[in-house]
Amino acid sequence: MRRHRRVGLLATLAALALFGSACGTSSNNNGNQPAIGGTLTIDNESGALWQCDFNPYNGSVNGQSFGVLYEPLVYDNLLNDKKTNWLASDYTWSSDSKTLTFTIRSGVKWTDGQPFSADDVVFSFNLIKQHSELDLQSVWQVLDSVTKDSSGKVVMTFKQSAVPNFYQIAGQTAIVPQHIWSAFKDPVSQVVKDPVGTGPFTMSQCTGQNITFTRNPNYWQTGLPRLQTVTYPAFLDNDPANAFLATGQAQWGGQFIPNIDTYYVARDPQNNKYWFPPINNINIWFNTTIAPFNNKAVRQAIAYSIDRDSVSKKGEYGYEPPGNQTGVLSPTFDSWIDKAQADKYGYKFDPTKAAALLQQAGYTKGSSGIYQDASGKKLSFTIIDIAGYTDWVASVQVIQDNLKQVGIELKAQNLESNAYFDKLFTGNFQLAYGSLDTSPGPTPYYELRNTLHSGTTAPIGQTAAGDYGRYKNPAVDTLFDQFGATTDSAKQHDLIKQVEAIMLEDVPVIPVTEGVAWYQYSTKDFAGWPTPADPYAAPAPWNLPDWEVTLLHVYKKS
């Protein structure tokens, strides 16, 4: 099983980009501060050799640069939406939420010694405007202009109110140095061998099989980072990566490990730990443009026919918790869930209720035990999923079994991933098992909007960025648009609750399980890890730019 990072990359020839990095120890080590030092090794199956390309705007290689080398304006924690000013020292929204003004932090230096300024920010945003291939987060779909005002602040204007887009703009867009990037003739195909950033580390060596990051002694957060070296080996497959982690050769994992308790934890129960916070939903998508999925009763009946607990236990080893029909992740976004409403519907495995719904909708049980409509057409469907994701295949088998007990026939079509995504994006399916392919965000808004907003979809046959089920509901669109225009948290919570009501009543998709951030860590030599009690960052090494924040907190035990 390989998930959450469908990276396709490779390294180029073993050009060793030797990047000057003085390894001096920092001067301000007061008594309480842990000493600087240690070499931390990251363990995250990349599925390919490193390409040694440190272009933060190239989606297949940005996992090795965005965060530790290039930083965002504001760090927005994926797990709780807690915002920390980063390269911006302050920001304000205009009252109509259509203008966002950033004060740029002073005293920050690029790793080549040049000063960082507002011009770099303006340059970076306009660079990805000019080359839309680099605009990984599609920020220019809402942005109108990015300029520097007379007082040296960066002013962004929007085509519409775009409060939630703050996450993509301030939190997910890397800032690159103008003095280097302006010389690139074609930034899209530019291979960046010698990265210059503002981040806490510099890239000191890259080979196809390993990247070494070395502490940036002049980092703007004085005294940080406390790690001297971070090594990031490239793993082609899960097995060697898991073995490397289990034998203690790597200390920070973002791995799916079957039987983690015996394979990993048991080798050092004192120190080997894991935490899997949910970060997205794995859904059953209905193609709502075709019968009978345009019928709400059928969708509801199917939602009552799935034993989510058993899917989670049998299909996902219990590592990925069962989902809930509100579409809001639990426990990650518990404060957003309207528990009373969810309880009223009480979606759980309930064959009697499902049967009642089907009968009300005019379906009768045929001789084969499968429901059929008046014309004798059976409730028999095909669901697509990815053959390589063995956990999904197992989950679908559980669902097949559940539905069969109710009287609905489900056939699984396990596809190669390219074929699967092609069908998913173009709406060429009856049912689809899978998650949204866009990155999740720090509130339920992001995933729900991309799942339900008709603006993200496309006609059948064309590629949709979201809403693969082609669900159209003007009421839900309006709710999301209202959310986008308000900075008032209470109002935002209220709007999401209304969306949840639609999820519960209309069942446009069925969240079955919750995808998690795989995260393993060893406390043997290092401390300061993110934990459920202190979720200061999304904890997987492939959470960008959160991995930078983790690497700023972790230190070597003395």
Next chain:
Amino acid sequence: MSYIARRLEFFVITVWAALTINFILPRIMPGNPGQAMLVRFHGRVSPQTIKALEVAFGINNNESIFQQYFEYLGNTLRGDFGTSLTFFPAPVGDIVKQGLPWTLGLVGMATIIAFALGTLIGMLSAWRRGGFLDAILPPAFIVISAFPYFWLGLLVLLVFAITLGWFPLGFAYDLSSSINLSWDFAGQVAWHGFLPALTIVITSIGGWILTMRNTMITTLAEDYVKMARAKGLSPVRIMFMYAGRNAILPNLTGFAMSLGFVISGAILVEIVFNYPGVGFTLLQAVHSEDFALMQTLFLLITIAVLVAVLAADFLTAWLDPRTREQA
């Protein structure tokens, strides 16, 4: 001389045919790289952008198939293999250059060792037929070669790398090293390469032993061997120069073929031992319909096989005078 000229002529024609098939094959595969790329960009990029990229990659331009063909021939001859889609924007040449030395080194070395050792064991066990060596080694290795490579590799890894910790878990050299010319680095490469090479050798050696032993037995019954014995030549000389030299011929062609296929790497070896070779790259290229990368790798494989067979032909001509006499 005419024998060599004929082989060369044949070689040139086959290379051309290989080039052409190599051009056609990816284009008759179902699906298209545009779709694959759309998937790669996770639907975040507009279809217009994809069109622009496609044109830039030369996969969706308005040229006729013939124009594309001649352009491809020209580029290939110049050594310009284009840009990889999978590893965009890295040029295909760079990707191949990075993985190829490791594949050649590991698989090539292992193949040579397996061949040399297998041939020697086969020769000795035929020489002392029914002896101790003959009773143990050939059956043992033939049984082992029937094991699935994946299973054997994982077993070796579990025992020697994870449990005993004698060898590293993977990679071609220490993580903290960079490629350099030093004894220390050479030592690392040997240390890291030991387990993968060992598994390749023990799984492939059985075939060499069997062929060599069987041909050797037939050869030993030949009159010229009896003649040599009658002349009172030393057994070692008879074994190597009379029987061995003749018995090796069929094995030699097989060896040349397998040397050629070395370039395709050993995908399983690379996965199990996390070795930075070219085989895994080929797998990825096929998955993502990366024409440029696929073509280059297939081409290299074909040419390597052809060159190896050509070399084997020359070698046979030298070892076996009869081939020179023909025609």
